[in-house]
Amino acid sequence: MASYKTLSSVRMRNDVQWIGETAWIYRTKFSSPTIPSEDKVAVRAVLAFGGLDTYATVLLNGKEILKTDNMFIPERVDVTTYLKYEEENELEITFESAYLKGCAIVEKYPDHRWGCWNGDNSRLAVRKAQYHWGWDWGPTLMTCGPWRPINLELFSSRISDVYFTSNVDKALKAAELVAKADIEGGDSKVRFDITLDGELIATKTVTSSKCHASHTFTIEDPALWFPIRYGKQPLYDLTATILHNGASISAGAKKFGLRRVELVQDPLIGQPGTSFFFRINNIPIFCGGSDWIPADNFIPRISKEKYYDWVKLVADGNQFMIRVWGGGIFEEQAFYDACDEFGILVWQDFMFGCGNYPAFPDFLASVKKEAEENIKLLRHHPSIVIWAGNNEDYQYQESEGLTYDFDNKDSESWLKTNFPARYIYEKILVDACAELVPDTYYHYGSPWGGKETTDPTVVPNFDKLVGRFVSEFGMEAFPNIKTIDAFLPLGKDDPDRFAQSSTVDFHNKADGHERRIALYLVENFRYAPDPLEQFIYSTQLMQAECLASAYRLWKRQWKGPGKEYCGGALVWQINDCWPVTSWAIVDYYLRPKHAYYTVKREMALISLGITRKEHIIPKTNTHVHTLPKQPKLRYGVQT
Structure with missing residues (x-):
């Protein structure tokens, strides 16, 4: 498999796009265990497929035994009558292009209002990791194949x-x-x-x-x-x-693990709405933490040890919660095992993100099975305390003006609107969680709060009127210089070793990133783009101060019983899937940025912050008031 260094240039990255538009065949041979003749009648043989990505046709000894169309659904096939017990067996799996299949489905349903942020519309039709189509922090690298183990099971x-x-x-x-x-x-x-x-x-x-x-x-x-x-x-x-x-x-x-989990949504003192915080074993928890994306574009490369190291970084950083983002995958058991071991709470999204998903019958049936199978795989983990229906799909609905009447509870009517995916989040997933994890809270989306985010009656004020639970916030920064040298073809001697080079620029997928980073820097720091090390330091300092100040302000809104005005804040994001400039506070090679340490400082048992005291001029006063030479400061200690 190619390394990220060999795929560093724009030309070479584009040169591999044909892989995602081509059919691929995987073939292997194996021998089955010998079974005593007296046991053959009672013994069944089953091929268990942990995960096939995505459109697969499976042949065993030349006979078709399975067709799949969902990466997230494990499959089991009784092959008792197909298996050769005294000879060699051949297993062949043909994978069609998920991208081309998705394009064909989009054309098949022209009446649906297709649209998304990141990637292209074809991803909405395919039950495959959505970030494979590219995101604002990751490349488009479409792959296919068996992404989880295939086992032959013999049993009575x-x-x-x-x-x-x-x-x-x-x-x-x-x-x-x-x-x-x-x-x-x-x-x-x-x-x-x-x-x-x-x-x-x-x-x-x-x-x-x-x-x-x-x-x-x-x-x-x-x-x-x-x-x-x-x-x-x-x-x-x-x-x-x-x-x-x-x-x-x-x-x-x-x-x-045995624990008592409550999601508390009670009226608040002096503010509208309700709280949104977790109480574990009768203890209210301010859930400071991070959001998680897949740790690699090529998922099987993520080892059990690497999952452990990532979660250990979260734990060592004084963080309490990690959110598994809805554009990736239902993570491997090793990830949740590590969260169980370290005591990291998990907010688990279902795998929908930033788009208007369809709701034709075959799609809904596949989604229902996907939800049920993955809940069954993960429901024993004590770390998982909430399931959420999607990532930002309600925000896409708002942005595009799609139909959403909160007071309409007729689920069948939702299918006839231009936002039919509501049926997935508020019917299919609700029913699946109620049946299979009745003691775990389900939330329609991440974020979702019952009101439109553009509601004019809600006045934004960064420090005082923050969301009751901030499931994403962040700021971009360049990664460690060693990480940049790793993707430059000539390393530290590469002529593209400067911030505006085409290679470095290609390793930032966020739209408008050059202008955004430059504006934040020029407004806040005296800096120089050369040498690159100084530029990197400045971007990381900017990110660190941004995230630290947000945590200080929002933890100040965690004021005790009846005043839990903010119950948690999750940084976007903890990790990367490749070497890149992004919102991550730890880069692809597990090298922390400055912000990792400032978040750790703010999430300590006690943190100290200073804010300016507001000086408000009454409306009836026409005189100009000058501030005192020694302005008053308010000191806040958060615990």
Whole structure:
């Protein structure tokens, strides 16, 4: 696979676009395990596809066994009758161009009002990571293929899923846990075991019914899972085992944490609207943190260790929450495992972003299955405290004047408007979450607050009238000089090693970035564009001061019971998917920018800030008042 250095120039990046417009065939051969003749009747063979990106036709030994059209849906195919047990098997997968398929779908539905920010309209028709079409921080690099493992499974009976619902009482003295297991096969005895640090806490053997088993446990004095800095993160193990004649033949296990989570939306003292903050184990939490995009354009390159390192950076930076952005992917288990371990809360978007998505029947059916399958994959993680329907799709609706009547609750009528995707966010995803994660809050969008953001009755004031929860805010800055040298073909000796060069410019995808960065710099700093190191320092200082001041101002609005005027703020963004100038506070190579450290400082247990006291001239006073030579300053300490 090409490195980002070899793809650094505009010409070479454009030269690879044909890859995303071409069909590709993946082919492999494998031998299946030997099965004793007496067991062949009972044994089933299943090919489990963790993820196929995206339009795939799968052949096993020359026979078609599967067609897919959604990158986010895992597939399981019974291949018992297709498998060769004494010979070599051939698996062949043909991937069509997702870009061309998307273009064809757009042409097929001309009545839909297609439109989006970032990428092009074809992405809206395809259930594939939306950032593959390019974004204002990432390149257009369309890929295809098996992006998650493919496994051959042989079994007579198996645990297909282990899951649970839990409830910790308000006194935090007991927890009720309903353990559940789904079963494939004929065996009916299932044993549930709950352990903590290797010690058996509870066990129960039950008889399954209709391929499902469950049992309700009560755990006294539970070891509670807390967000980072508020307590420990103990993780229990729930194991379900199928018993046949007293012997274990299949088992499935999940780690889980017990915690009481509430999203508090109560009336506020002295201000309209309600609060929006999380209370974990009866403790109100100001959720300072960051937004997360995929850590690479080529997802399989992100190792378990790299996920751990990224989440550790979040934890070490005094951050409490990370938001998985809706234009990427439902992340790998390793990401959420790390969040569970460190105590980082997760705001989880569904995978829709910045556009007007269609709602034709096949698309809705695929979205429904996608939502259900990914909720099942992730619902055991104690770190996930909220699911959100999309990223900025309601903002796109407002911008384009698409139909949205909040008071209209007839969901079928939404499908007949020019904003039919409302049916996805306010019907399909609502139903999926209510059924599969009833104890986790679902929010229509990120952001979404019930009112139009252009509502003239809401007066913007950066420090005082901030959003109740800021799910995105940010400022661009150049990355570390070592990161820039890494993508310049000749490194530090490259003639393009200056801020306005075509190569450096190409590594910033934000529209109008040159003018925006230059204006902020010239208005706030004495700086020079040369040497490049000084220019980089200036942009990072600008970003650092911007984010730090925002945190100081907004934490000041976290004033105690009834005055939680701001319940959280998430920086856009923590990371990058390639070496680039962007809003990230840590670059692609995990090199922190200055802002990482100023955010860490502001999210410490105590931070100190200074603001000017307002001097207001009464309307009835026609005299000009001069400020005193020694202006009064207000000191604020946030904890």
